[in-house]
Amino acid sequence: SQKIEQNSEALNIQEGKTATLTCNYTNYSPAYLQWYRQDPGRGPVFLLLIRENEKEKRKERLKVTFDTTLKQSLFHITASQPADSATYLCALDKGNTPLVFGKGTRLSVIA
Amino acid sequence: GAVVSQHPSRVICKSGTSVKIECRSLDFQATTMFWYRQFPKKSLMLMATSNEGSKATYEQGVEKDKFLINHASLTLSTLTVTSAHPEDSSFYICSAKLAGIQETQYFGPGTRLLVL
Numbered sequence: 001s002q003k004i005e006q007n008s009e010a011l012n013i014q015e016g017k018t019a020t021l022t023c024n025y026t027n028y029s030p031a032y033l034q035w036y037r038q039d040p041g042r043g044p045v046f047l048l049l050i051r052e053n054e055k056e057k058r059k060e061r062l063k064v065t066f067d068t069t070l071k072q073s074l075f076h077i078t079a080s081q082p083a084d085s086a087t088y089l090c091a092l093d094k095g096n097t098p099l100v101f102g103k104g105t106r107l108s109v110i111a
Numbered sequence: 112g113a114v115v116s117q118h119p120s121r122v123i124c125k126s127g128t129s130v131k132i133e134c135r136s137l138d139f140q141a142t143t144m145f146w147y148r149q150f151p152k153k154s155l156m157l158m159a160t161s162n163e164g165s166k167a168t169y170e171q172g173v174e175k176d177k178f179l180i181n182h183a184s185l186t187l188s189t190l191t192v193t194s195a196h197p198e199d200s201s202f203y204i205c206s207a208k209l210a211g212i213q214e215t216q217y218f219g220p221g222t223r224l225l226v227l
Binding site for chain 1: 115145152153157160202216218223
């Protein structure tokens with residue numbers, strides 16, 4: 001079955017720096033890879049989706065890369081702010097199938 | 112953007128009672144909805160896929176008689192936890208996909224269930 005690993009359970013970073021989160025997966029390559037933000041006691045909020053034939057996607061201060069050879073996605077938040085503190089989840093989708101989620105990385109941006 | 116609501120947001124019940132959780136897509140039609148549960152500091156675990164007008168598809172290890180799912184319309188799916196026990200205490204989250212768009216899922220705010 002598909003296994004997803006997000007590099008660390010928790011990541012602390014200084015305000016203004018770039019946060020980089022990693023998502024690695026095994027077995028088959030997904031059609032899509034998605035990143036979500038989850039705040040405590042809330043449901044996940046969709047951030048970005050990247051397809052298997054795309055290398056990079058950007059949205060404001062967010063950037064996602066997708067390397068199907070390495071079976072890895074990197075999620076970057078530039079000029080990080082304390083408001084970016086949350087748990088970030090990566091999720092894989094083979095296409096028209098339920099998403100499979102990683103455990104998430106809890107990001108803390110320190111002022 | 113697409114909005115999904117859940118009701119109730121929190122519920123406390125006695126062991127042995129049944130609890131119904133509603134998931135609604137407020138401004139779009141959702142042919143497919145998903146139900147997840149999440150334990151503290153753990154990932155979302157898919158429980159079942161709910162398709163409008165048909166029976167839900169349950170993931171392995173999820174008791175369909177315990178977790179009843181009904182998707183009676185394109186905007187409403189319900190999850191009923193029957194004869195709840197303390198081990199059913201968890202955070203239940205639903206999500207919905209826009210009809211015709213297979214990519215993005217929109218999640219509800221979640222329901223915190225505590226069974227005493």
